[in-house]
Amino acid sequence: MKRHHITAIILLLAAAAICVYAGGLFLSLREPDVIKQGEGVTEVRKLSDYFAPLKGTRGDTDIYVLKGEGDGGRVLVLGGTHANEPSGYLAAVVLVEKAKVTAGELFVIPRANNSAFTHNDSQEGAPLYLHLTNPAGEERAFRYGSRATNVIDQWPDPDVYEHASSGQQLSGSETRNLNRGYPGRADGNLTEQMCYAITEMIKKEDIGLTFDLHEASPEYPVIHATVAHEKAMDIAAIGSFELDMLGIAMALEPSPVNLRGLTHRELGDYTDTYPLLMETANASQGRLRGATNEKLALDGKDKFYVAAEKLGMLYVPYDENGHSIEERVGRHLQGILSYTTAYSDFSGNVVTIENVPGYEEVMASTVGNFLN
Numbered sequence: 001m002k003r004h005h006i007t008a009i010i011l012l013l014a015a016a017a018i019c020v021y022a023g024g025l026f027l028s029l030r031e032p033d034v035i036k037q038g039e040g041v042t043e044v045r046k047l048s049d050y051f052a053p054l055k056g057t058r059g060d061t062d063i064y065v066l067k068g069e070g071d072g073g074r075v076l077v078l079g080g081t082h083a084n085e086p087s088g089y090l091a092a093v094v095l096v097e098k099a100k101v102t103a104g105e106l107f108v109i110p111r112a113n114n115s116a117f118t119h120n121d122s123q124e125g126a127p128l129y130l131h132l133t134n135p136a137g138e139e140r141a142f143r144y145g146s147r148a149t150n151v152i153d154q155w156p157d158p159d160v161y162e163h164a165s166s167g168q169q170l171s172g173s174e175t176r177n178l179n180r181g182y183p184g185r186a187d188g189n190l191t192e193q194m195c196y197a198i199t200e201m202i203k204k205e206d207i208g209l210t211f212d213l214h215e216a217s218p219e220y221p222v223i224h225a226t227v228a229h230e231k232a233m234d235i236a237a238i239g240s241f242e243l244d245m246l247g248i249a250m251a252l253e254p255s256p257v258n259l260r261g262l263t264h265r266e267l268g269d270y271t272d273t274y275p276l277l278m279e280t281a282n283a284s285q286g287r288l289r290g291a292t293n294e295k296l297a298l299d300g301k302d303k304f305y306v307a308a309e310k311l312g313m314l315y316v317p318y319d320e321n322g323h324s325i326e327e328r329v330g331r332h333l334q335g336i337l338s339y340t341t342a343y344s345d346f347s348g349n350v351v352t353i354e355n356v357p358g359y360e361e362v363m364a365s366t367v368g369n370f371l372n
Contacts (some may be wrong), residue, residue, distance in 0.1 A: 002157055017365035029118050029128070030058070033091055033142050035110060036372035039099035040355070044307070047109070050204060051186070051197035058153050059194045061114040063201070064096045067106055068075025072104025073208040073349025075340055076273070078198070079109065081178050081212055083116035086130055086297060087280050087322040087328035088213025090142065094333060095356060097372045101134065104344075112212075113178040113194060115153045119144035126284065127294040130325075140371055144297060146178035148238035154190045164188060166260040179212070202271045209235070209343040209351070212263040212277040213332050217286030218305055218314045218323075220279075225251035226277055226335065227277040229268030235346050236276055238307035239339035248304035248334060274343065278335050283314045288313070298325045329364035 035045070043065040048055035079092025092110035099106060111117055120126045129141045151157075154176055159173040162168070164185050174180045178193050184196025202210060209232075216223045228236035235253055243250045253265040255275075267275040283289050283305050284297040290304050300322030309318035316323070333356055344350040357370050 006188045007264075017153035023068055026274065027145065029143070032062075032111065032114070032117070034140070035062075035064075036097055037064060038097045038099065038372060040066045040098070041096060044075075047194070047197045047201070050201040051193060052312070053186075054193060054197055058118060058150065059113075059190045059197075060117040061109060061110050061111045063107055065105065066095075066099055066101040067105045068101040068103045068352065070103035070350075070352075073344065073347060074105045074205055075136075075343070075351050075353075076107045076202060076205075076207045076210045077109070077336060078112045078212045079172050079208065080111040080117065080145075081263075082115055082147045082214060083111070083113060083143065083145050083217035084121060084126060084285060085213075085282060086142065086144060087215050087282065087325060087332055088278075089176050090130075090132075091213055091329045091332035091336070093142070094367070095336070095353075098355050098357075098370055099353055100355045102352045102354055104349065105205075106351065106353060107201075107207065109198075112198070113149060113191070115149045116145045116147065116178070117189065119146050119150045119152075120144070121146045121148075125292040127292075128299060130294055130297055132366070132371060134368050134371040140368065144294075148173065148177070149191045149194075151176070163261045164192065165266070168258075168260040177261075179263060180261035180262055182261055183270040194232065199267065199270060202260045202267060202273050207273045208347060208349050209340065210263065210275045211336055211339070212241065212274045212275065214277060214329065215282035215285060218283060218309070218316050218318055219286060219287075219288060221315050222251075222253055223279050223281050224240050224249055224317050224331075225253050225279050226339075227253045227255055227264045227279070229255045229264050229275050231268055232264075232276055235274055235339060235342045238333070238342035238346065242342065243335065246334065246338075246359065248331060248336070250331075276286045276334055276339055280331050281318075281323040282328065283322065296352045300324050325367055327364070329367050330357070330359040333357060333362065334359035 157172040181195040
C-alpha cells in the first residue's frame, strides 16, 4: 500500500510540474516580442490613442512614428494583420529598426492584430516562434501566431458573421478576422473595435497611402500580387511597373467591390487613403504542405509543393529553392519603397524613406542582418 502512495505522489508531482510549465508557456505568449526601435523612430503611440476603449485590452498595440525633417505626405504600414503570415510582420519590424524618413511621415504598426499573436491556430502544428540572428550574433525570437483574434479575448463566435456596414455574411469564425471587419464599429466586438481604431487613425492623421502586408498559400489565386482600390490603381500600376523592371513579378488585382470588410475595399471607401494590399507565397500556410515547422516558415522548401507545381496546381512557380523569408520580406520592403515613390510622384505629397534594404539586398543576405 505504501508503494502505491509513493507512486501516486510521484504522478501528482509530475502532473503539477506539467501544469506549471504549460501555464507558464501559455502566459508567456501574451508578452510581446522585443522590437528594438531604430534612430529613425521619433515617437511611439498606442492604437488606443485613437479609440480609448482599447486601452488595457490585448487589442491595443504600438504605433511607431518616423517623422522626417521635411514636410510631405503620410504613409501607414500594417504588419501582423494575420499573425501566421510572418513576412509582413518582419518587414514592419525591419522598418521600425532600420528606416529613416527625411521627408513626410511613416507610421508602422507591426502587430496590427495584437491578440492574434497570443495563440496559434489549433491542430495546425505551427511553431510558436521564428528565430533570426542579428549582425551581433544575438538570436531574436518572433511569434508565429494565428490568423484570428484569440478566443480568450473574443468569444463566442456567431454561427454566421454579418459584416456591419454591408450585410455580407461569412462563416462565424470570420468575426475574429481583422481583415474582414473594416471600417469597424465603435460598439462592436474587439476585432471590429481594432478596425475602427485603425480607420480613425487614418482619418485623423490624414494618411495618404496605406499598406497591408500579407502572405498566402501557393495554391491561392491572388499571390505575388498587389490588390488595389480603384482610386489607387494609378499608383499601383506605376509601382508595379517599377517592380517589374527590377525583375520582381507583381500581379495587379482590382479590389472586388462585392468582397467586404477588407482594407483594400473599406479603407478606400471610408477614408481618403490609397490602400494597397500585398501578398507573398508562404508554404507554411498551405493545405498541400508537409511538416509544419520553423524551418518551413523560414526557408519555404517543401517537396510536396514542388510536386504540386509540376501538376499545375499552384499559382506561383515552385522549385527546390522554395520561397524563403528573405524573398518574402524583400518583396514587401521593395514594394513599400516602389509604391511610396509612385505615390510621392502621383500626389505631390513626398515621402522619402531611406536606409531600408531592397529586394536584392535582402536576398543577398539574411533578414536577421537587418535587425538591431
